[in-house]
Amino acid sequence: MSLLVRNLDHVVTLDDQGTVLKNVDIRVDGNRITAIGKGLSAEGADVIDGSGRIALPGMVNTHHHLFQSLTRCVPAVQDEELFGWLTTLYTIWQDLTPEGVYAGTLLGLAELLLTGCTTSTDMYYLFPRSGPPDMFDQQIRAANDLGIRFHPTRGSMSMGKSQGGLPPDDVCQDEDVIMADCERIIKQYHDPDPLGMVKIALAPCAPFTVTQQLMKDSVTLARRNGVRLHTHLAETKDEEVYCQERYGCRPFEFVERLGWVGSDVWFAHAVYLNQREIDTCGKTGTGIAHCPVSNMRLGSGIAPIPEMLAAGVPVGLGVDGSSSNDSGDMLGEVRACLLSHRIRTGVKSMTAERALRVGIQGGARVLGYSDIGTLAPGKAADFIVVNLNQIGYACASVHDPVAALVMTGDSHVVETSVVNGRVVVKDGRLALIPEDRVISLANRVASEMLQKAHKRTGIDYWKRREAPLHAS
Numbered sequence: 001m002s003l004l005v006r007n008l009d010h011v012v013t014l015d016d017q018g019t020v021l022k023n024v025d026i027r028v029d030g031n032r033i034t035a036i037g038k039g040l041s042a043e044g045a046d047v048i049d050g051s052g053r054i055a056l057p058g059m060v061n062t063h064h065h066l067f068q069s070l071t072r073c074v075p076a077v078q079d080e081e082l083f084g085w086l087t088t089l090y091t092i093w094q095d096l097t098p099e100g101v102y103a104g105t106l107l108g109l110a111e112l113l114l115t116g117c118t119t120s121t122d123m124y125y126l127f128p129r130s131g132p133p134d135m136f137d138q139q140i141r142a143a144n145d146l147g148i149r150f151h152p153t154r155g156s157m158s159m160g161k162s163q164g165g166l167p168p169d170d171v172c173q174d175e176d177v178i179m180a181d182c183e184r185i186i187k188q189y190h191d192p193d194p195l196g197m198v199k200i201a202l203a204p205c206a207p208f209t210v211t212q213q214l215m216k217d218s219v220t221l222a223r224r225n226g227v228r229l230h231t232h233l234a235e236t237k238d239e240e241v242y243c244q245e246r247y248g249c250r251p252f253e254f255v256e257r258l259g260w261v262g263s264d265v266w267f268a269h270a271v272y273l274n275q276r277e278i279d280t281c282g283k284t285g286t287g288i289a290h291c292p293v294s295n296m297r298l299g300s301g302i303a304p305i306p307e308m309l310a311a312g313v314p315v316g317l318g319v320d321g322s323s324s325n326d327s328g329d330m331l332g333e334v335r336a337c338l339l340s341h342r343i344r345t346g347v348k349s350m351t352a353e354r355a356l357r358v359g360i361q362g363g364a365r366v367l368g369y370s371d372i373g374t375l376a377p378g379k380a381a382d383f384i385v386v387n388l389n390q391i392g393y394a395c396a397s398v399h400d401p402v403a404a405l406v407m408t409g410d411s412h413v414v415e416t417s418v419v420n421g422r423v424v425v426k427d428g429r430l431a432l433i434p435e436d437r438v439i440s441l442a443n444r445v446a447s448e449m450l451q452k453a454h455k456r457t458g459i460d461y462w463k464r465r466e467a468p469l470h471a472s
Contacts, residue, residue, distance in 0.1 A: 001421055003028040004042045005385060008050035010401050011036060013375045014057055014361060018353060020402060026055060028381040031195055031421040035377055046423075048416060052389045054401050056356075057373050058118025058382040058419065059330045060363025063230075063268040063289035063318025066108035066122045066139065067093070067101050070446040071323040075464040082236045082298050082324075086166060089323065092453040092461065094128050094171050098138050100445050104322075105142035107442040110430055111328035112319070113148055115411045118382040118419045119363070119372060120148060121318075123230060123268070125155025125205040129170050133181065140189055140198060147424035147432050149382065151367050153203035153230045154185050156218075158210050164246065166208045175214050179221060186225050194371055195380055197420060201228040206235075207254055208242050215258045228264045228368060230289075231255065234277075235269035236300045252277040261286045266366045268318060269294075270308075271301040278304065282311035287366035290358065292336040293327075294320035302340050305358070306349040316363030331411040334359040338406055352403035384425075385416035 004027050011021040013036075025040040026033060071077075071092055077085045105122070112120050120143075124136055136154055143150035156178040160169035182202055190200040202222045204210040215231075222229045234240065234251045243251045252273055255261075261280060266287030273281070281288065290305050308315050317333045319325050334355050341350035364373035372380040388397040392409030417425035424431050430438070450461050 001030060002045035003048070003381070003418065003421065003423070004040060004045040005048045005050045005055065005416070006040075006042070008053055008055050008385070009388065010054040011375060012054065012056035012402055014357060015374055015376065025050070026375070026383070028418065028421050031381055033375065033377055033379050033381050036375065048385070050385060053385050053387050053415065054397075054405070055375065055383050055385045056405070057360050057375055058384050058417065059116045059334070059359045060316055060367060060369075060373070061112055061117045061120040061319055061330055062266065062287075062316035062363045062366045063291055063320055064108060064120060064122045064328070065124070065321030067096060067104035067124065067126060068321035068323040069104040069108040069328065070100060070442065070449055072326045074323065074450070074461050076459065076461045077323070078464055080298075080465070081238070082300060083166065083238050085298060085324065088459070090167050090171060091457050091459060092449055093126050094168065095449055095452050095456070096126055096128060096131065096135070098132060098135055100449060101135050102138040102142050103441045103445040105139045106145065106433075106438050108322050108328045109143060109146050109148050109150075110433075110435070110438050111322075112330055113146060113417055113425055113430065114414055114428075115328070115330040115332065116384050116414050116417075117330040118149055118384065118417060119367070119369070120150060121201070121230070121367060122150075122152040123155045123203045123205070124152060125157050125203065125209075126171055127173050129173070136181070136185060143198070145433050146430065147419055147422055149197055149372075149419055151199045151201065153201040154182050155203040155205050156182075156210060156214065157205045158214050159208075163211075165210075172209075175211070175217070178214065179217055182218070182221055186227055190225070190227060192226065194369070195420065199227070201230050203230040206232040206239070207247070207251055208239065212258060215255065215260065219259045222264070228266070229260065230266055230268070231260070233267035233270055234272040235295075236298075237272065240272055250277075252280075256280070263287075264368070266314070268320070269300070269303065271295055271303045273304065275307070278308050278311050278313060281308065281313045285314060287314040287316065289318035289366065290315055290337065291318045291320040291325070292340045293333055294318075294324040296336070296340065297326065298324055302344045305337070305341055306345050309358075314362060314365040315358055316366035317359040329411045330359065331405070331413075334406055335411075352406040356402065356406055381418055381421040383418050384414050386413050387415045
């Protein structure tokens with residue numbers, strides 16, 4: 001399979017010098033870029049006109065809960081903080097089916113592709129005890145149908161309310177069942193090739209949903225099989241209070257003493273890390289999935305990302321669950337990264353290019369990919385093409401086309417997306433699956449889930465819980 005994108009106005013290489021090439025072609029053979037330059041041969045290649053367009057490496061999403069796409073904008077949790085939000089949504093999610101996992105994953109990954117993401121992870125941790133064992137497998141199916149590079153994590157919850165955890169017992173699993181399924185999934189799906197389209201990681205969900213023993217066993221299994229480790233950490237003040245009361249330490253200390261630091265580990269959120277903890281992450285290569293929109297949506301706070309970057313911590317972006325973000329907008333996440341840190345640490349602390357690098361190269365580093373995140377011969381053929389001839393980019397694209405992508409325009413602007421040398425977005429639409437099928441399936445399943453949960457619980461999920469307009 002060969003491809004030539006001809007006469008691109010700009011190619012953002014994201015090399016160390018920040019080189020932007022003008023009026024060049026990109027040649028792809030197989031799953032790698034073979035040449036970037038002027039007047040390249042089109043022999044044997046499908047040709048795409050790049051005139052008036054900009055190409056850049058595909059973005060990398062480092063944290064998500066794709067099944068949550070089914071519970072976007074549920075009125076009952078629109079104004080809740082994390083623990084209250086989770087407690088209500090668990091009552092809906094416990095009715096999740098394999099079809100629901102497929103539908104939510106398909107929808108979430110489709111939106112990521114259309115907003116600039118070419119590689120995504122996911123943390124799938126919801127396994128109702130009454131459900132079938134192959135829930136996780138539906139995610140692989142959805143990713144294959146769309147053509148996205150996928151690095152899902154086999155999540156787990158083993159500590160329900162009866163043991164002092166947050167989730168209801170009937171969405172938790174026995175730990176021997178969890179570990180056996182983790183081994184199955186690694187053996188069945190993990191591709192160790194540097195450009196493998198599916199890689200697996202292990203992800204005990206959070207300090208308030210799993211036991212210390214499961215954290216230890218997951219480290220042992222992951223390192224024995226050469227796969228990565230992921231968990232939520234230091235997302236809210238409530239989590240900090242929980243860990244202090246239950247374990248007598250801060251969340252980072254809790255995971256640190258269980259062996260959860262190293263270049264094969266990454267944490268989601270990390271809003272409340274102190275400087276010692278940041279320095280430890282930098283020294284050990286422990287990664288962070290920064291989720292600015294979710295953190296603002298739930299009122300969790302703004303993570304100290306400039307300090308992390310200064311300490312050498314690998315930092316990528318994550319859109320997080322599509323019901324704590326209510327979208328899976330990757331380019332929008334880059335914009336939120338830019339804006340949130342300018343509020344917290346000043347305008348110069350986060351430039352447009354720096355935010356873009358976090359969303360692309362930072363994510364590749366967090367997930368352990370050395371061949372994506374840069375456009376150059378020999379690198380992965382994972383890139384996106386955006387048409388700059390749009391109202392939202394007018395004038396900005398003349399002055400600074402790279403900053404224009406971050407600071408102006410619309411997020412749903414990807415015209416062409418290439419993953420592993422294959423066109424998966426064409427003319428701004430999904431290329432491998434009809435979009436109306438994605439939408440109709442997700443809408444039907446989402447409606448059925450809420451109706452079923454309402455019948456079982458009596459909760460009016462369609463009614464917002466009004467907050468007082470003024471403090472008493």
